[in-house]
Amino acid sequence: MGVRGGRDAARPTLSGVNSPEDLALYTELTEAVGALPAGQQPEWPDPAAVHDAVAQLRAMPPLVFAGECDVLRERLAAVSRGEAFVLQGGDCAETFAGVSADNVRNKLKTLLQMAVVLTYAASVPVVKIARLAGQYAKPRSKSTETRDGVTLPAFRGDIVNDFEFTPGARVPDPHRMVRAYHASSATLNLTRAFVGGGFADLHQVHAWNTDFVRTSPAGQRYERLARRLDQALKFMRAIEIDTDQLRTVELYSSHEALLLDYELALTRVDSRTGAPYDVSGHYVWIGERTRQLDGAHLEFAARIRNPIGVKVGPTTTPDQLLALAEKLDPQREPGRLTFVTRMGAGKIREALPALVQKAAADGLVASWICDPMHGNTYEAASGHKTRRFDDVVDEVRGFFEVHRALGTHPGGIHVELTGDDVTECVGGGDPIAEDGLGSRYETVCDPRLNRTQSLELAFLVAELLESSN
Numbered sequence: 001m002g003v004r005g006g007r008d009a010a011r012p013t014l015s016g017v018n019s020p021e022d023l024a025l026y027t028e029l030t031e032a033v034g035a036l037p038a039g040q041q042p043e044w045p046d047p048a049a050v051h052d053a054v055a056q057l058r059a060m061p062p063l064v065f066a067g068e069c070d071v072l073r074e075r076l077a078a079v080s081r082g083e084a085f086v087l088q089g090g091d092c093a094e095t096f097a098g099v100s101a102d103n104v105r106n107k108l109k110t111l112l113q114m115a116v117v118l119t120y121a122a123s124v125p126v127v128k129i130a131r132l133a134g135q136y137a138k139p140r141s142k143s144t145e146t147r148d149g150v151t152l153p154a155f156r157g158d159i160v161n162d163f164e165f166t167p168g169a170r171v172p173d174p175h176r177m178v179r180a181y182h183a184s185s186a187t188l189n190l191t192r193a194f195v196g197g198g199f200a201d202l203h204q205v206h207a208w209n210t211d212f213v214r215t216s217p218a219g220q221r222y223e224r225l226a227r228r229l230d231q232a233l234k235f236m237r238a239i240e241i242d243t244d245q246l247r248t249v250e251l252y253s254s255h256e257a258l259l260l261d262y263e264l265a266l267t268r269v270d271s272r273t274g275a276p277y278d279v280s281g282h283y284v285w286i287g288e289r290t291r292q293l294d295g296a297h298l299e300f301a302a303r304i305r306n307p308i309g310v311k312v313g314p315t316t317t318p319d320q321l322l323a324l325a326e327k328l329d330p331q332r333e334p335g336r337l338t339f340v341t342r343m344g345a346g347k348i349r350e351a352l353p354a355l356v357q358k359a360a361a362d363g364l365v366a367s368w369i370c371d372p373m374h375g376n377t378y379e380a381a382s383g384h385k386t387r388r389f390d391d392v393v394d395e396v397r398g399f400f401e402v403h404r405a406l407g408t409h410p411g412g413i414h415v416e417l418t419g420d421d422v423t424e425c426v427g428g429g430d431p432i433a434e435d436g437l438g439s440r441y442e443t444v445c446d447p448r449l450n451r452t453q454s455l456e457l458a459f460l461v462a463e464l465l466e467s468s469n
């Protein structure tokens with residue numbers, strides 16, 4: 001993972017835990033970041049417990065290596081030049097209960113199927129980034145939740161408190177950060193094993209199209225594509241082209257760098273370069289609610305060397321965009337910065353052009369990725385938070401239209417999805433109606449595309465990519 005099945009496996013490059021360098025870095029970072037206002041942090045009730053959990057985290061080995069983050073930065077540099085396309089996806093909020101072989105395998109299948117569809121159409125490499133192995137913290141619109149007249153602290157992700165609606169469950173518990181580390185570690189371990197052990201082998205292209213998705217319209221369309229790929233592989237073998245390098249893929253982990261106690265504890269010095277890396281994931285992003293220029297989250301992101309994303313919503317002004325780039329990527333280093341737009345289907349065509357034009361005029365080298373989920377959430381009559389599949393598609397279309405009109409590169413998509421047959425978003429080719437949302441609504445935060453809807457979206461994006469080739 002992050003490297004091709006061990007062949008070019010990155011060397012472990014980080015210095016030992018609690019080394020003098022790591023200690024000095026931790027002190028410097030906590031002072032600089034801690035001096036600034038930080039939104040969306042839990043109110044931990046017991047400072048001694050926070051201290052203990054952070055000390056445990058600081059003694060843990062890194063989850064990823066700095067060298068892997070550097071390779072991803074190079075891949076994203078290709079995206080910024082229009083030579084590659086990003087597929088980023090996974091749960092809105094991972095859960096501890098969701099760390100199971102089936103769950104991880106199904107998400108992986110979904111991403112691999114989508115990647116095949118996109119690669120075939122884009123004719124450029126698809127950079128695969130999973131929202132996985134760390135996506136445990138959630139920003140919330142309100143700090144409390146009220147049900148039937150009872151008000152409790154909001155659920156902020158399994159890394160902070162429990163989803164169950166009881167006073168005890170909702171108390172923030174810092175030791176959950178240690179559980180999140182172990183859950184991320186188990187997830188990454190299994191993912192690396194799947195990817196390196198043959199599950200991601202392109203020769204297995206049919207094996208990912210199993211169970212309920214196979215009989216759906218998108219699954220059948222996929223099967224036809226997979227047969228064409230079989231033919232292409234047979235042809236390559238016949239003319240003695242080595243197809244061995246198709247036996248594995250590069251896949252990177254990502255999550256929102258939201259919970260600062262956790263991210264700071266997992267930031268370490270890279271022994272090759274002396275530079276700080278957040279080793280909780282390959283790629284981290286700063287969310288729409290915490291991207292204040294004078295805030296703690298941007299300060300943290302500015303100080304680490306990982307590739308960084310920042311969400312930009314419809315209220316972002318061109319000057320704010322430039323200020324974000326100045327803070328996060330002052331050297332204008334290709335691959336360092338990605339703008340993840342999340343405007344809403346109704347706003348993207350008006351809001352995006354001024355930002356893209358300003359970035360181009362100022363010579364920014366950032367990539368642009370479309371998150372068509374977060375600007376399109378609404379509450380159904382049943383009370384379920386949902387999104388219309390048509391709005392998701394329309395936002396992606398608007399994103400492509402704006403970039404095509406301006407001659408810039410639509411660099412990828414960032415979606416909330418699951419490998420299961422859930423009923424959380426309405427519409428799609430195997431349509432889910434609003435009154436059917438309750439039948440399998442399993443997300444603990446925002447609604448995700450199910451596997452069929454995800455595959456269908458991939459085909460629609462593939463058409464957009466093809467029409468611009």
Ligand SMILES: O=C[C@H](O)[C@H](O)COP(=O)(O)O
Pocket residue numbers: 092138139140141142374445446
């Ligand atoms: O995933 C994103 C946010 O955490 C989510 O949209 C916030 O949802 P809320 O408005 O229910 O708090």
Ligand SMILES: C=C(OP(=O)(O)O)C(=O)O
Pocket residue numbers: 092139256286287288289311342374
């Ligand atoms: C919270 C998220 O998005 P945003 O910051 O764009 O609302 C998210 O991607 O989980």
